[in-house]
Amino acid sequence: NAGVTQTPKFRILKIGQSMTLQCTQDMNHNYMYWYRQDPGMGLKLIYYSVGAGITDKGEVPNGYNVSRSTTEDFPLRLELAAPSQTSVYFCASSYSQGGGNQPQHFGDGTRLSIL
Amino acid sequence: KNQVEQSPQSLIILEGKNCTLQCNYTVSPFSNLRWYKQDTGRGPVSLTIMTFSENTKSNGRYTATLDADTKQSSLHITASQLSDSASYICVVTPSGGSYIPTFGRGTSLIVHP
Numbered sequence: 001n002a003g004v005t006q007t008p009k010f011r012i013l014k015i016g017q018s019m020t021l022q023c024t025q026d027m028n029h030n031y032m033y034w035y036r037q038d039p040g041m042g043l044k045l046i047y048y049s050v051g052a053g054i055t056d057k058g059e060v061p062n063g064y065n066v067s068r069s070t071t072e073d074f075p076l077r078l079e080l081a082a083p084s085q086t087s088v089y090f091c092a093s094s095y096s097q098g099g100g101n102q103p104q105h106f107g108d109g110t111r112l113s114i115l
Numbered sequence: 116k117n118q119v120e121q122s123p124q125s126l127i128i129l130e131g132k133n134c135t136l137q138c139n140y141t142v143s144p145f146s147n148l149r150w151y152k153q154d155t156g157r158g159p160v161s162l163t164i165m166t167f168s169e170n171t172k173s174n175g176r177y178t179a180t181l182d183a184d185t186k187q188s189s190l191h192i193t194a195s196q197l198s199d200s201a202s203y204i205c206v207v208t209p210s211g212g213s214y215i216p217t218f219g220r221g222t223s224l225i226v227h228p
Contacts, residue, residue, distance in 0.1 A: 041220060042119065045215050045216065058215055104159075105161075
């Protein structure tokens with residue numbers, strides 16, 4: 001199984017540009033998450049989804065949008081890129097919600113620089 | 116504000132030696148505490164998950180302990196290997212609500228031959 005796949009692996013954007021970070025999982029997990037990891041800091045939850053058609057804000061949602069039209073895919077959209085959004089973005093999925101005893105499976109991240 | 120503090124920030128040990136990483140948290144009440152291993156340039160990989168009622172969990176050479184009274188957890192690595200070189204992240208998830216986890220900043224472990 002591929003697990004959680006993120007594309008692209010690297011991207012450089014100019015300020016004001018927009019882009020979509022792709023995430024797909026093949027484990028049939030209902031729960032999916034987007035995190036950002038800034039240098040020397042812990043991961044922060046941006047958005048999460050408990051199933052197709054259902055999304056909710058995490059800790060740091062400003063400047064981002066998500067959609068969940070299928071169980072497999074959970075894209076993250078940056079509309080007007082800002083330097084503060086330079087980070088490594090991780091997508092994750094799990095069988096149960098964060099309170100359960102099932103692990104979250106992470107992709108290998110998208111490294112995004114905004115100049 | 117929920118916080119997860121990890122110590123030490125970094126650690127260098129020789130191959131074959133044991134080590135213990137610490138995690139202190141303020142999240143309360145909490146649902147579970149997880150330890151992840153993150154290799155450079157990769158996503159985190161789950162090592163152990165403990166619910167609030169558990170006080171120890173093992174995964175091969177990795178053993179996590181939890182003291183819910185003092186809000187402390189530790190991750191003990193036995194007979195370290197070069198492949199253990201990574202960042203180890205403690206994550207605490209609250210209960211009774213949004214289940215938004217709080218991640219620690221991680222402990223960077225380097226194992227030298």
